[in-house]
Amino acid sequence: MQNIISDPDQARKHDSGKERKLIGDRGDYFLNRMQGETGVNVSACYQCERCTNACPVSHFMDIKPHQAIRYVQLGWREDLLKSSTIWMCLSCEMCTTYCPNEVDVTEIINHLRNMAAHSSITPKEKSLAVFHQTFLEVLQTSGRVNEFRLMNAYYSKPDILKERVKQGILIEDLLLGMTLLRKGRLKLFTPKSRAIKEIKRVYSQTRGEIV
Ligand code: SF4
Ligand code: SF4
Structure with missing residues (x-):
């Protein structure tokens, strides 16, 4: 167990002065907000670390994961959204x-991810x-995620193609795509879902969320 976040006094020291000033006494506000929006009882966590060991x-x-839950308890929103x-x-x-x-640690992390996606914070894992954003865009246009459209849309985003080339995985992606196409596992077209309006x-x- 990492005392630095389990002990509130140490936790306060760990938090940078600037960030602490920005958050101020909003720790409870963030905790209450997260609990209210997700229905997850974050306060029940006693830092046993079983979640982290299972991850x-x-x-x-x-x-x-156990630290993320502790950060929510302490109201360290910025650290979480930048993680x-x-x-x-x-x-x-x-x-x-x-x-x-x-x-429900998963629900908390999913919620944080959505908050980060709708905030102006530069994500640590940009690609x-x-x-994630492209997946949601494709989903809302047809109510289903067609992998071919998804990858097309993803590669059309600024810098993604350049990054995949730099990482040397573009050829790997293309070969995988061709194999899947040949085996009929990759559909070029998928009909719109009947639940498109609901989606x-x-x-x-969720876009109406204020972060
Ligand atoms: S959230 Fe993780 S650290 Fe907290 S009680 Fe559950 S398993 Fe333990
Ligand atoms: S849901 Fe996420 S945090 Fe939880 S075990 Fe799986 S990968 Fe880890």
Whole structure:
């Protein structure tokens, strides 16, 4: 267990002066807001770390799942929205499953990710953030996610193509796409979902979020 965030006195010292001033006494406000919007009882967390131990990608995260929950309790919104954690999370729900206090860690991280996507904060994992945004855009135009359209839209975003070339994974992506096409696993067209109106309504509600 990391005392730096479990002990409130140490936690206050850890927080940078500038950020602390910005957040001020809004810690409770952020906690209450998160609990109200997600229905998750974040206050029930007692930092046992079982969520982090169960998480398959926690070692790639700058803020571990149990720490993210502690940050919410402390109102450290900025740190959370700037973290790699919210983009690394696979939404696999292992953390939630293993929590002895039924704290829905996955829901909290999903909510933070949406908050970050609608804020002006520059995401730490830019390409993942762009992918997330593109996924939502494709979803709201047809009510379904067609992988071919999704990848097309993703590669059309500024800098993504250049970045994939730089990382040396463009050829890998193309070969994978061709293999999937050949095996009939990649559809060029997908009909619109009949629930498109409902999906658009839900999407516009989430866009109305004030961060
Ligand atoms: S498993 Fe539950 S109680 Fe334990 S640290 Fe994670 S969220 Fe908190
Ligand atoms: S949902 Fe996210 S945080 Fe939870 S175990 Fe899976 S990857 Fe880790």
